[in-house]
Amino acid sequence: MFGRKKEKQVNQDIKKHLLVVIDTVKSMVDAVDAYLKGKTEESDSRAYATHNLESKADELRRKIIADMYKGAFFPSIREDLINYLARQDKVADSAESCCDFLIAQKPRVPEEFSSDILNIARLSYEAVIPLKKAVENYFQDNEAVRAAIHTVNCKEENADTVEWHLTEKIFLSKDLSLAEKIHLREFVYHLVHISDLAEDAADMLESVIIKRNV
DSSP, rough: OOHOOOOOHHHHHHHHHHHHHHHHHHHHHHHHHHHHHTTTTHHHHHHHHHHHHHHHHHHHHHHHHHHTTTTTTTTTHHHHHHHHHHHHHHHHHHHHHHHHHHHHOOOOHHHHHHHHHHHHHEEEHHHHHHHHHHHTTTTOOOHHHHHHHHHHHHHHHHHHHHHHHHHHHHHHHHSOOOOHHHHHHHOOOOHHHHHHHHHHHHHHHHHHHHHHHH
């Protein structure tokens, strides 16, 4: 009975952690949006909020792992969930890295590239959201998990497509020096990396489902 109660609490905490991760990415999008509009103070404030949310996610991740080792789940399931949790947490880490890049390096973003950059940020955020449905159905409905994973993959592919075309436009630009082009490309990479990590987390869940059903 104690073990089941602990497992239920861990499941709730993993969902809670994911909500914090989602909030972290949303806060990053708000920081990028403000930066592109020239609202430096608001952007810095949103970036600081992103940092605080990422710290909250880290604290919760450590608590979840500690609780698991107090008797929640069999060792094989425990390992799978810890691996998944690590990937979920990296999404928040990446959102914080985007904000760190903005605050410390202040990349020059010509207006012609602003909409594509914001679109990538938003698509990365949209790639994270379906993980909520996947996590909610992890133990109940494999098909619902797979549907959510498919949505994550589609959003990640959309972000990659926008990134590819934007990278081409950046390096064809005559208004930026080569150093500025490389700098801006690095910022774009930070943004799209969030959707890559969301896909990694989704893929981890899918492999867990497959292993569990063998």
